Amino acid sequence: MKVGRRRNFVDNLTSASHSIDALSSLLKDQINSDVTMRKKIRDLSARNNLLSLKSSRKIILEGARFLVGDGVLKQEVLDELENLIAGIPESKIRKRLRHRTLAAGDKESVCRVRFHVHDESGKPVEGAELELGALVLESDSRGMVEVSLPKSNYEGVARARGFFDKDFEFTIDSTDAIMIPLTLRSLSHEDRIAAKLDELVERARRHDLIRERLRKAFEEQGQTLLSIPAYRSALSELLTELGSEPESWIAQAKKQQGMVKSFLKRDDRxxxxxxxxxxxxxxxxxxxxxxxxxxxxxxxxxxxxxxxxxxxxxxxxxxxxxxxxxxxxxxxxxxxxxxFVPVALTDDPQLVLALAARQEGMVTIEDVVVELEWTEERVRNALDMLVETGVAKEQKSYSKSTRYWFPGLRGRDK
Known part of the structure; x- marks a missing residue:
């Protein structure tokens, strides 16, 4: 990119190669006509965003400050750049490898290590990440990870969606092959709900941050905001997060005055x-x-x-x-x-939920058997599912029937 003197936006460099121009044109046509490809590019960009890397952020900001010092870039552009970078969470490059192979000459001095990642019942965990320093590996469908490592002491962490992180350490003092089992403990339903809700709140915070940044930029730049790459990229990110197709939305916004302003306008109430x-x-x-x-x-x-x-x-x-x-x-x-988060309920649990709603958020097994004329086994299956999903709470009693409470159906005074 190049920065024009006395201008507060950036232009694309003119390519020096006609071959690159032709290839870029073909890729652009393919991307515009292939929704799946666009989504894949966005997903990859989200995971490998240069603006999220500490080293890149430092270099970009230092370069921008030099340009301000030389009088090539306006201070307000640097301020906007700093706000943009501050709104992107910092991350590190993570090298993903499924298998690591070493040169033939090194094989006599290394050990073949196999990790078996499984849950508490012994079921393999596919797609688990094992982080060993700078090395990140991923388990296959059998829960297996294989790597060759030199003699040393190692510390690592295993991560998988729906499980608690597990720290582990081991020592390699010979070249004999070893197997290391790693048991991951499943998150409880409450933990999964909490994680999902935290994710929703963070996503909303990110939406607000992007929208506020764009709103301020629109007040300064007006409709020309759509032609400035940095703002256009942020707008595309926000539109994608909200489930819109950025290219078609922006194309329509260029023709329809007031569309951007209406989209970014904040209703405080x-x-x-x-x-x-x-x-x-x-x-x-x-x-x-x-x-x-x-x-x-x-x-x-x-x-x-x-x-x-x-x-x-x-x-x-x-x-x-x-x-x-x-x-x-x-x-x-x-x-x-x-x-607030998905609660998968089949017909039976929904009928029990309806009955609980009529009884102020509390039922017993006997209540459901009598009211719905079901077998006790069918009732227990439905109630167990409601307890597992966190919708119901079980209160066991030796002197009375076990009660099932539904907090979401009861007011705070109940």
């Missing part, structure tokens, strides 16, 4: 309600990630909002479209529920 609904989502960890819509309304009133069903439902639908929450759940015989 709506923003505040969204923020507090996300706080309620965090609190729903104890209710399996769901709560009654009526409870959401009561809590928002307690926070000082004078709102109604229509406004809150509109915001909830908007947040669901953006992927921030799962949405409003409708089950026959049950008051409207707000599902």
């Amino acid at each position: 709506r923003y505040g309600l969204r923020r507090d609904i996300l706080h309620l989502a965090e609190e729903s960890k104890q209710t399996g990630g769901i709560t009654r819509l009526s409870e959401v309304l009561v809590r928002l009133d307690d926070l000082g909002w004078e709102t109604d069903n229509d406004e809150v439902e509109s915001i909830l639908h908007e947040m669901a479209r953006e992927g921030l929450i799962q949405g409003i759940k409708r089950i026959e015989g049950v008051p409207l529920l707000v599902e």
